[in-house]
Amino acid sequence: MIALRALSVVGWLRFARCQIREYATLRNLSTTDNRQLTTRGPLGPRPSMFAAVSLALATLAFAQTTPPPPGPARPIQWPSVIESKLGNGLTVVLVPLHNVPKITAELSFLAGRGTAYKTEPGVAQLAARVANEGTATRTSIEIKQQLRSIGGVLTIGVDNDATTMTASSLADFAPKLLDLLSDVARHPAYPQSEVKLAKTNLAQEIEEQRSTPDFLAQEELDKALFGAHPYGFTVPDPASIKNVTRAALKTFAAAYYAPNNATLVVVGDFEPASMRAEVERTFGSWKRVPLPPAPKVVLPLRDKRQIYVIDRPGSVQSTIIIGAPAPPRRSPDYIPLRTTNMIYGGSFYSRLTRNIREGKGYTYSPYSTANLRRAAGSFETGASVRNEVTGPTILEMLYELDRMRVAPVTAEELESAKTYSIGGMELELEAQSSLASRISSIYIDELPHDFLQTFRDKITAITPAEVQRSAARYFDTYRGAIVVVGDYKQIKDQLAPFGDVKVVK
Amino acid sequence: MKTARLWLAASLLACASANASPADVPVVYDKLPNGLKVVISEAHAAPTVTVAVYYGIGFRVEPKGQTGFAHLFEHMMFQGSEHVKKFEHAKIVEANGGNLNGSTRLDYTNYYETLPSDRVETALWLEADRMRSLDVSDENLKNQQNVVSEEVRVNVLNQPYALFEWLDLWQNANQNWFNAHNFYGDLHDIEAAKIEDVRQFFKTYYAPNNAVLTIVGDVDAAAVRKMVDKYFASIPQQTIPKRPDVSEPAQTKEKRIKQTDKLANVPAFAIGWHLPDQNSADYAPAVLLNLILQGDDGSRFYERLVKEKQISIDWSGGINYDLGNEFDYDGPMLLVSRTLYKPGHTADEILREVDAVIHDLQQKGPTARELADAKVRFRSNYYDALETTAGKANLLAAFALFRDDPSQINKALPLFDAVTAAQIQSVAQKYLVPENRTTIDRVPAAKEEK
DSSP: OEEEEEOOTTTTTHHTTTTTTHHHHHHHHHOOOOOOSSSSOOOOOOOOGGGGGOHHHEEEEEEOSSSOOOOOOOOOOOOOOEEEEEETTTTEEEEEOSSOOOOOOOOEEEETTTTTTTTTTTTTHHHHHHTTBSSOOBBHHHHHHHHHHTTTTTEEEOOOEEEEEEEEEEGGHHHHHHHHHHHHHHHHHOOHHHHHHHHHHHHHHHHHHHSHHHHHHHHHHHHHTTTTTTTGSOOOOOGGGOOOOOOHHHHHHHHHHHHEEEEEEEHHHHHHHHHHHHHHHHTTTTOOOOOOOOOOOOOOOOOOEEEEEEEOTTEEEEEEEEEEEEOOOOOOOOHHHHHIIIIISSSSSSIIIIIIITTTTTTTEEEEEEEEOSSSSSEEEEEEEEGHHHHHHHHHHHHHHHHHHHOOOOOEEEEEEHHHHHHHHHHHHGGGGHHHHHHHHHHHHHHHHTHHHHHHHHHTTOOOHHHHHHHHHHGGGGGEEEEEOOOOOOHHHHHGGSSSEOOOO | OOHHHHHHHHHHHHOTTTTOOOEEEEEEEEEEESSSSEEEEOSSSEEEEEEEEEEEOOOGGGGGTTTHHHHHHHHTTTTTTTOOOTTHHHHHHHHTTTTEEEEEESSEEEEEOOOOOGHHHHHHHHHHHHHHBBOOOOOHHHHHHHHHHHHHIIIISSTTTTTTTTTHHHHOOHHHHHHSSSSSHHHHHHHHEEEHHHHHHHHOOOGGGEEEEEEEEOOOOOOOOHHHHHHHHHHHHOOOOOOOOOOOOOOSSOEEEEEEEOOOSSSSEEEEEOEEEEEEEEHHHHHHHHHHSSSSSTHHHIIIIIIIOOOOOOOOOEETTTOOOOOSSSSSOOEEEEBBOOOBBBBBHHHHHHHHHHHHHHOOOOOHHHHHHHHHHHHHHHHHHHHHHHHHHHHHHHHHHHHHHHHGGGTTHHHHHHHHHHHHHHHHHHSSSSEEEEEEEEEOOOOOOO
């Protein structure tokens, strides 16, 4: 499709889809619509700037020169979230949503893609990839045929923190869907032939991903910000994949795919009591295991800005990301930073878009994101621009970032960001998949379980001073990293003024 | 919550048969005196509303010699109207808690916003203002020419494969210029557009009698209908030019294209077959045939090429691939397959296996189980398309724009449930033949020494 604005950063889609929860949510605005069929509570007070519509004007239909006021306020209706724990430690969260006769189940394990990467790079990704290619009692093709007969899909993704098995089907077949999900989670068999094929294909996919500038830039930024921490690991070196054994995958699954390491979220058209009984039936006899200790967070400390360049001769654009360290999602700084991000570059009518897109025409796809994870986070802003405006774009980004740090935002900007944040959360209630991943992130990131219910109050309380403090602390590019993927010969002189340049490939 | 209870009851009843329980989308449909089609559908599962305007102009029929103009124009609709300054559309929607976008497709251009449902009137006012009074300057045009040029670079020119599975495939598979030009546009053409072209295009195509206004969400249909009158009824209609002939002469010989790609590391291959007309009896069987061939990673192409022969790394494809779904277009269409394959293998090997899969279907037809599963898969996918207010708005708008009957949203599923194995076999014999297809083999260019 050809759109006014990118719904997702191009080239990233495959790589990012299960990877960055907040990011995906932000960029998947409106979760539309034109999905290929064949392949696969009320708001706060309305912004004061629109308060001045007189009744007289409103009746003069065609002469109306300002937006009409919103309709009468309604009570906020967050979905009912029913939480419980099975005897084996599995956290179960049921969220009825009767939008279409389907259900979506998300089973997530604390097992990120960097788990054990130092000794066995890629083991988490391969374990996830082959888990639905055969169980103790079902072959790969049997799993797929049984899914198809219930209108089902089962995918397994691995992001920084979690391995997530997402399954959906027609609501009529919920028991069958849970049977399949449970079987894949509890009894993956890792047939030798499937392991071998997955290893070959993963190596090829990594070659393919490494031909897209967005992937290269993101991989380099994570390395720069997180160093040897598991978050610094994106994909294994294709040559090393052959060393991962079937035994290692089985060991990995046995250690991490366990009920006391998991959260099961079910969203959709069901009745909670019978769904709870189905979950007990399919997951109740699963045995808990002793869990490996969580990795210690040691983040690299940076005392100056560093520029990393990946040379891509012949590139007709520079792909730029500026990043800086940010706190874990559970930090009290999360909500203010999220709001600060919206004003800077996290919404369409943001300062960044107004400047480098609608003002200067440097780019189609400027963005920013507060990419906060379980153990640590990053603030990131980027754009792809024609070669000759590479330096000017970095200059404008740094200017807009610093402007947020030295002066308060206007009351109008903040009010708008608040309404946008709360409205955006309401929009996530439309789709089973977006609601399921929002609920899952509450558990994976250790947020308060009343996150949705208290979201509006927390957003409403933010002050301009808090926004400025948040920017001062987390938009600190003087201790951040700038990654540029582009034709180095053409952009070299434009980069030099911004700091030390290191050409990494 | 009436709809929700209805579904729950339906799903309890339906346990014995997967074929019951049609999703019931309420539809209120009429036309204003100026020709504007209006569709309103209440949906109370979430406190949101989508307001969408679909104009009956897509890139398929943009002016000759001005490739990419329909899409460039889409950007201009955010550059200001009489009461909404440049880019303020985005400002107002977001300040009301909503999201927005616009997109250009083969046969329509759409503009939509999804908001908390108490803001519905604001969205209607915004859409009416720009339907009535686009107001753009030379400066704003120049700005968006730059933005769109960067869009073409970021999505096409700076990416491996460069969207070859539709941009290049359509240009090579078709003969009629309307189906066979560069839909995204040549940079040269995009940069040559003039402000007079923009104003003329607006006057010609962006009239109420060439549009559908769709409102889906947690609203009262009667109240919304009054708001529609208030804001849209006085917008004057225009004389809409006759649609050019987009029909495509029958292909008589197989076309095989080879391309090199300077940015790719892994070879890719795409196939496009011409599909039967949407109104023909062959269409519903063709849709299910597509699901049997490539509806998921247990279907025939994936099993044969990725799992059994291990030539391909992945497999994807479909009808209106990358651009929409089975219903939201109006004219000639391709069935597309796209795959990345392993170095050391060849396009000939892929085609040999594809032909073997097709040959088997042509000889024996689908199994009873494949047929039943394809129908369930179609139903499940269809519900996905109905899940969000924007998804429902898309289907309702397409049915209103192209068939003047949005209630078809509730009539589609039975058509597919009625398809037989013999029909699918016959469609495979008729359309999945070499002389009806175009292929592109896109291989990495030899890397020069750095």
